[in-house]
Amino acid sequence: QHMDPPSDQEGAEAYFRTAFETVVGDLEFVLDILEGMASPLRACFDLDRIGIYGHSFGGGASAAICNQDERVLAGAALDGFFHGDAAENGSEKPFLWLLAEGHLERDTTLQQMWNQTNSDAYMATVAGAAHYSYTDVGLLLTHFAPLIPRQAVGFGTIEPKRLLDIANAYTLAFFDGYLKERPLDELLDLAEQYPEVSFDYK
Numbered sequence: 001q002h003m004d005p006p007s008d009q010e011g012a013e014a015y016f017r018t019a020f021e022t023v024v025g026d027l028e029f030v031l032d033i034l035e036g037m038a039s040p041l042r043a044c045f046d047l048d049r050i051g052i053y054g055h056s057f058g059g060g061a062s063a064a065i066c067n068q069d070e071r072v073l074a075g076a077a078l079d080g081f082f083h084g085d086a087a088e089n090g091s092e093k094p095f096l097w098l099l100a101e102g103h104l105e106r107d108t109t110l111q112q113m114w115n116q117t118n119s120d121a122y123m124a125t126v127a128g129a130a131h132y133s134y135t136d137v138g139l140l141l142t143h144f145a146p147l148i149p150r151q152a153v154g155f156g157t158i159e160p161k162r163l164l165d166i167a168n169a170y171t172l173a174f175f176d177g178y179l180k181e182r183p184l185d186e187l188l189d190l191a192e193q194y195p196e197v198s199f200d201y202k
Helices: 009-036 057-068 085-089 108-116 137-144 160-179
Strands: 050-055 072-078 095-100 121-126 197-201
Touching: 009 057, 050 057, 050 160, 057 072, 057 085, 072 160, 085 108, 095 108, 095 160, 121 160
Parallel strands: 050 072, 072 095, 095 121
Antiparallel strands: 121 197
8 A cells, every 4th residue: 555755854755764674675575585495496596695776765775785684785876876884884894886977975964974984985977867768668769759858858868778788797797706706807908898888987
C-alpha cells in the first residue's frame, strides 16, 4: 500500500530513514539468500567477489551496504543520493560515483562523503547528463517519443546511447579492477576515450 511521506520535516526525515534502511535490509537479505542456496545453483555465483551498484536511492544503499557488510568488496552509484554512515564518514570500500552534471556542486552530503572517503575513490561527472539520464527511460523516449525534447522532461542533453556506453565502460572497468584484479589503468584511461567526462580519483 502506497503512503505519501509526512509533510512535516521531522516526520519526512523519519519516513526517508525507514525507507532507506528497508532497501539496505533488502540487499542484506539477497546476500544471505545467495549464501544459503543449495549447490549446484550456488556454484553459479562467486560470492568471494561481490560488488554492488545502483541508481539514485539505490546508489546510496550501495554505499551503505559497502560499509555494513564485509562480503561486499566494492560499490558504485549512478547519480546516487546518500544517507547514514557512508554519507557522513565516507566509503570504507573502493567506490565509484557516476554523476549528472552539476550534482557535486549542489550536494553538500556528496561533497562530505567524497572528502571523508579514505579508500580508493573515483568520480566521473558527465556533461549533459541529468539524474534520469542514468535510467533506460531516455533511451526508450528516443524510440517511442522522438519528438519530445529529452532535456524538457529531465533527461539531459547527452544522447542516451552515449551515456549508456559511458556508464557501462566505467562500471565495467571499475568492477573488473576490484573484483577481477584487472589493471586499474583501464579505468583511469577512459577519460581519453570520453572527453565529456570530468574524472577525478584519489
